[in-house]
Amino acid sequence: MPSVRVALAGATGNIGTPVLEALLGSDFNVTALSRIGGNSSKLKPHPNLTIKEVDFNSVESLAAALVGVQVVISCVATLAMGDQNPLIDAAVAAGVKRFIPAEFGIDSMNPLCRQLPIVGVSKVKTQQRLQEKSRSNPGFTYTAIANGLFLDWCLEENIILNIPQHTATLYNGGDVKFSASLLSDIAKAVLGVIAHQDETVNRVVYIHSALVTQNQLIQYVKEKDGKKWNTIVKDTEELKQESLAAQAEGSKGGIEAATLGFSLCGMFNSDYGCDFSSHLDNELLGIKELNEDELRKLVESFL
Structure with missing residues (x-):
């Protein structure tokens, strides 16, 4: 599994930091996607880490950085969750097999949650884009992670x-x-999704600590x-x-x-x-x- 090449957006954020640590600790080759002029200087050098500065609004710029990548993980900040379409489109164009969006939180499948702006404006629209791209590109799949607080x-x-x-x-x-999760367990869940892609294909998985x-x-x-x-x-x-x-x-x-x-x-x-206790994916992940x-x-x- 470590032979899989992974790209990570938002590697210096609250979720991205432990996810990057878990990926590198498991010997994955990681491409950290950094905004041009962003926070890439915060990332410590590592033999398995490549940093690529990109324009997150440009599909061309992102697709070029994703060549050879099998899994894309989006850990962009909450306020940027509604702007993942260029990254999704670039992943499809580059032949990425699995996309993990910046979901990480409340149950976006719950009808009441979907009425909250934080879900309806960003997470639901992102899921719809992922579903659309997966239908038209059978080799492209996604998994969202709900982990509570x-x-x-x-x-x-x-x-x-x-x-x-x-x-x-x-x-x-x-x-x-x-339901609430430790940041380290959210990072473990990301590794679990990468290891169990068949079982987690095109759905939301649920975890809690x-x-x-x-x-x-x-x-x-x-x-x-x-x-x-x-x-x-x-x-x-x-x-x-x-x-x-x-x-x-x-x-x-x-x-x-x-x-x-x-x-x-x-x-x-x-x-x-x-x-989330009645529908956890803890054991699987x-x-x-x-x-x-x-x-x-x-x-x-x-x-």
Whole structure:
């Protein structure tokens, strides 16, 4: 399998960094696609890593960089998820066999999730493009990865809880069970898709490192240090309206806030399919769920 040549877009981002590390750690030959004048200087030299600067708006530029590549992985930033068509078209033109889009998050197959702008405007349109290209080019296939929230990153960034300050906004009361994944497990899932292309062809795969609730995570902290928490409760419908208003502002900050808000709407309301436990692909992709002790230690590490 390491003889497969892989191209990675967004190699310096939150998802791209662990994905690149996992690919190189498994001896894959990797072409990192970097925007002209972008962040390629952040990438450490590696004998299996080639960096190619490209124009992400040009199919010609991208296709030239993808010659000889079998798998393309898109880890572009959230705000760029709606602009993957040139990369998809270039992959088809270059004869790429498998495309993994920048999905990584809530369940884009859930009807309510598909109504959220973060999904409907970008992920659904990207899936439609991939389906269209796969139908007209039988050798071209895709796999999207749904992994819930980024568990370790969200704890580090104080998004689902602020552990150091012992504060939290409890969405829909804090007892909603939601799927969440470690960044390292998302990277493992990418490797699993490459290793199991027949079983993952043209569909969304689902993984999680743990099924948790906000109150469960808070309880682990309470049991460790005994300190009181200050919490407020917010309905995700209220959050959705706030996010729509922020998006309407049109500023970069407003769009970023709206994007996070829509993601949280999809992950803290059971109607949005935030519990993946009934349809996981963990076993196929080599993902092991955290046991309670491991989850507890993870949470305590942020104290």
